[in-house]
Amino acid sequence: MDRISELPKHILQRILYFLSQEDAVRTSVLSKLWRNIWCTRPNLDFSDNTFKGNKRKFLSVLDTTLQRYCDQEDQGLCLEKFHLRISLDDPYQESVSLLEKWVPRFTTMGVKTFRLSVVSNNVHLDLSSVVFKAEPLKRLRLRSCNLGRDIPDNIPFVRLTQEILDKIISSCPLLTTMSFVDCRDLTSVKLETKLHKNLKRFTFHTTDECSVEIDDIPTLEKIDILGCKVHFHSHEFTNLEYLSLHSVEISSNSIEESDQVLCIDAPNVNYFEYMGNFTPSISFAPTSNKGRWSSNVRFYVQEVEDAQSCLVKLSKQLQALTNSEISLEIIQYSDDNIAHVGEDVLVLQGGGGDYKPVAVEHLKLNCIHVSSLPPFFNCLFCICRPKKITRRWWSTMQGELLIKREQKELIEYFCIIRERGIQDLEDLSIGILDNSRRKWKRLSLRGPISWESALLDVDRICIRLKWRESCESSSKLLEL
Amino acid sequence: MAAETGTPTTLTLKSNDDELFSVAESAAILSVTIRNMVEDGCAGGVIPLDNVDGKTLASVITYMNGISAIPADEEKKKSYRDKFLSDKDFETLADMVLAANYLNMSCLMDAVSAKIAQVMEKKSVGWVRRKFGIENDYTPEEEAAVKEEHKWTFEGVETDDDN
Known part of the structure; x- marks a missing residue:
C-alpha cells in the first residue's frame, strides 16, 4: 500500500483536520480506505457562503453530516471544533429549525470550540433556543437577525431583554467574540x-x-461600535488594540466634566477609528505609547454656526492623537457653511498658542465645496500639518463642468499657497490621477497651466506638502 | 520518586538502527513519551526509541533544539516550524509524523499534518492519487456512487485526464 494510506487512522484524521470541509469530504473518492475517514475527523466547518450548490442542498448536506457524527458518538467520536455559518434566507425557515435541532445536540458532544455565525434578513431567531447553554460557544456573530421572542405580531413591544441576553451569555462562559450587526429588538x-x-x-x-x-472587561482587545449610545463605566483597557466608534453618542457621565474629554487608557492600542458629527476627544493615557499606532478620524462638518467650534473640537481630538499616525477625513454635507468661518478663527488660534499644529499623514476631503476652501484651509493649517491631501470626485454625483471648476480652483489655491508661502511650509507638489490610465502624474507648476489638457479625465488630486520641523520640536532636539 | 540531585541534564536517545544521540533534557521533554520516562526515573541510561530511525530522530532532535530555544512567542515558533518543514519531501514528512505520534509531540504532529494537508488543498482526486501513489480500488460504479453522494465537493474542481 502507499505511504499515506498506511498511516494510522488517527493521523489521517489529524491531516484532514487541516482541510476545508469540501477538500476533506472529497478524499472519500480516493480509495475504499479513505471512504469514511472524513466523517471521523474531529472538526466540522460549514459555511453556506462558500458552499457550492443551492441552499436546499446545503441544508441537506449539513443535516446528513451532523446525523453521521451523532450516530458515531457512542463509538467514541470526539468533535473538537464546530464552525457553522448560515444565513436564514430560505422561505420555509428550514435553516432555523435545523439550528434549533442540532446546535443544542452538538454542544453536548464534547465540542471544545464552537463558532456560530448567523446572517438573516430579519428572519426571527430565538437565540435562547439555539445557543442557550451552548457552553463551548466561543464566537457568536449575528447579522440582521430579529432577536425578539417568538411573540405574535399583534404584541409588538416585547423585546429581547437584557435579562434574557445575560442569561444566554452566562450560559456560554467561553465566549471570546460577540458580534451583533443590525439585529433588531436588541435595545440594550x-x-x-x-x-x-x-x-x-x-x-x-x-x-x-x-x-x-x-464595564471593566480587561480581556477586551477589540471594540467596534456603530450608531448607539455608549456608556463607558471603565476607562482602563489594558489589552485593547482596536477601538472603533462610528456615529456613537458618548454618555455624558463617561466624560470627564472639566474638559469634556473621554479618557481611554489603552496602552496597547494600535488602531483607533472615529466617525461622527460631534467630537468626543478621546485621549489615550500617557502610557498608551508603545510603538506606533494609527488613528483614522472621519469628521463631519454640518452646521454653519458650529463650524468654528467644530474646528476647535477637531483640534482637541487631533492633539489627543499626536502619538499616532493620523489619517483624517473631512466630510461636508451642505454647501455654504465653512465659508462663514472667518479669518478671525485663524487669528484666534494662530495667536492663542493653545493649539499646536498636529502632523497628519493623510487628509481626505469629501464633498467639500471648493469656494469655501481658502478660509477653511487657512484655519485647518493652524491646527494640523497634513503631509498629503487628497480629494476625489465621483462624476455620477456631480456634473462634469462643476468637477472641472472645482479641480481648477483647488489647484489654483495651492499654487497661490506655494507662491506666497505659509508658516513652516517648505514645498508642495500636486499630483493628478489620470482616470483612464489609472496613473498618477505630477503637475508642472512652472509657468501657466493649460487646464483643458491637464484636467482631462481626472478624478483624483493629491497634494503633497513638506513642512519644516516646527521650532518647538527642534529646540527640544537641541536640549537632548 | 523525588528527583535526585544527580539528575542528568543531557539525555542519550537510541534510534532503532542503533544510532546514539545526546540531547538536552529540557529540549527532549517536548516529547511527552520521553518526559514520562524522565519523570518515572527511567532516563538514566540510554533511552531506546524502537519506532524511530536515526535519520528521522536526527531531524526531530534538530526540531526539539530549535523550538525550545525560542521563548514563548507563538508567532516566532510558527515561523520556525514553517521554515523547518519547508524543504522536507513527503517521505520525510511521513516518517516525522509517525515519529511525532510515537514520541507524543503534539506541536510537531500538528505542524507536519498541516503541511501534508496543504499539499492536498483544492486538488482534484486524480491529482492527489498520483501525488501520493494511492491505488483506486473502487469499481467504476462504486466510484460514481461515492462521487454522486458528495457531488457538491466536485463543483469548481478541475477535472482530471484520467477519470
Missing part, C-alpha cells in the same frame, strides 16, 4: 465584568436606538 447591551470573563472582541452595529454599557 451591558458588558459586565462577571459575565464576560473571556470576551476579546465586541462588535455592535445598529441603526436603531440602542445603548451599550461597558
Whole structure:
C-alpha cells in the first residue's frame, strides 16, 4: 500500500483536520480506505457562503453530516471544533429549525470550540433556543437577525431583554467574540465584568436606538461600535488594540466634566477609528505609547454656526492623537457653511498658542465645496500639518463642468499657497490621477497651466506638502 | 520518586538502527513519551526509541533544539516550524509524523499534518492519487456512487485526464 494510506487512522484524521470541509469530504473518492475517514475527523466547518450548490442542498448536506457524527458518538467520536455559518434566507425557515435541532445536540458532544455565525434578513431567531447553554460557544456573530421572542405580531413591544441576553451569555462562559450587526429588538447591551470573563472582541452595529454599557472587561482587545449610545463605566483597557466608534453618542457621565474629554487608557492600542458629527476627544493615557499606532478620524462638518467650534473640537481630538499616525477625513454635507468661518478663527488660534499644529499623514476631503476652501484651509493649517491631501470626485454625483471648476480652483489655491508661502511650509507638489490610465502624474507648476489638457479625465488630486520641523520640536532636539 | 540531585541534564536517545544521540533534557521533554520516562526515573541510561530511525530522530532532535530555544512567542515558533518543514519531501514528512505520534509531540504532529494537508488543498482526486501513489480500488460504479453522494465537493474542481 502507499505511504499515506498506511498511516494510522488517527493521523489521517489529524491531516484532514487541516482541510476545508469540501477538500476533506472529497478524499472519500480516493480509495475504499479513505471512504469514511472524513466523517471521523474531529472538526466540522460549514459555511453556506462558500458552499457550492443551492441552499436546499446545503441544508441537506449539513443535516446528513451532523446525523453521521451523532450516530458515531457512542463509538467514541470526539468533535473538537464546530464552525457553522448560515444565513436564514430560505422561505420555509428550514435553516432555523435545523439550528434549533442540532446546535443544542452538538454542544453536548464534547465540542471544545464552537463558532456560530448567523446572517438573516430579519428572519426571527430565538437565540435562547439555539445557543442557550451552548457552553463551548466561543464566537457568536449575528447579522440582521430579529432577536425578539417568538411573540405574535399583534404584541409588538416585547423585546429581547437584557435579562434574557445575560442569561444566554452566562450560559456560554467561553465566549471570546460577540458580534451583533443590525439585529433588531436588541435595545440594550451591558458588558459586565462577571459575565464576560473571556470576551476579546465586541462588535455592535445598529441603526436603531440602542445603548451599550461597558464595564471593566480587561480581556477586551477589540471594540467596534456603530450608531448607539455608549456608556463607558471603565476607562482602563489594558489589552485593547482596536477601538472603533462610528456615529456613537458618548454618555455624558463617561466624560470627564472639566474638559469634556473621554479618557481611554489603552496602552496597547494600535488602531483607533472615529466617525461622527460631534467630537468626543478621546485621549489615550500617557502610557498608551508603545510603538506606533494609527488613528483614522472621519469628521463631519454640518452646521454653519458650529463650524468654528467644530474646528476647535477637531483640534482637541487631533492633539489627543499626536502619538499616532493620523489619517483624517473631512466630510461636508451642505454647501455654504465653512465659508462663514472667518479669518478671525485663524487669528484666534494662530495667536492663542493653545493649539499646536498636529502632523497628519493623510487628509481626505469629501464633498467639500471648493469656494469655501481658502478660509477653511487657512484655519485647518493652524491646527494640523497634513503631509498629503487628497480629494476625489465621483462624476455620477456631480456634473462634469462643476468637477472641472472645482479641480481648477483647488489647484489654483495651492499654487497661490506655494507662491506666497505659509508658516513652516517648505514645498508642495500636486499630483493628478489620470482616470483612464489609472496613473498618477505630477503637475508642472512652472509657468501657466493649460487646464483643458491637464484636467482631462481626472478624478483624483493629491497634494503633497513638506513642512519644516516646527521650532518647538527642534529646540527640544537641541536640549537632548 | 523525588528527583535526585544527580539528575542528568543531557539525555542519550537510541534510534532503532542503533544510532546514539545526546540531547538536552529540557529540549527532549517536548516529547511527552520521553518526559514520562524522565519523570518515572527511567532516563538514566540510554533511552531506546524502537519506532524511530536515526535519520528521522536526527531531524526531530534538530526540531526539539530549535523550538525550545525560542521563548514563548507563538508567532516566532510558527515561523520556525514553517521554515523547518519547508524543504522536507513527503517521505520525510511521513516518517516525522509517525515519529511525532510515537514520541507524543503534539506541536510537531500538528505542524507536519498541516503541511501534508496543504499539499492536498483544492486538488482534484486524480491529482492527489498520483501525488501520493494511492491505488483506486473502487469499481467504476462504486466510484460514481461515492462521487454522486458528495457531488457538491466536485463543483469548481478541475477535472482530471484520467477519470
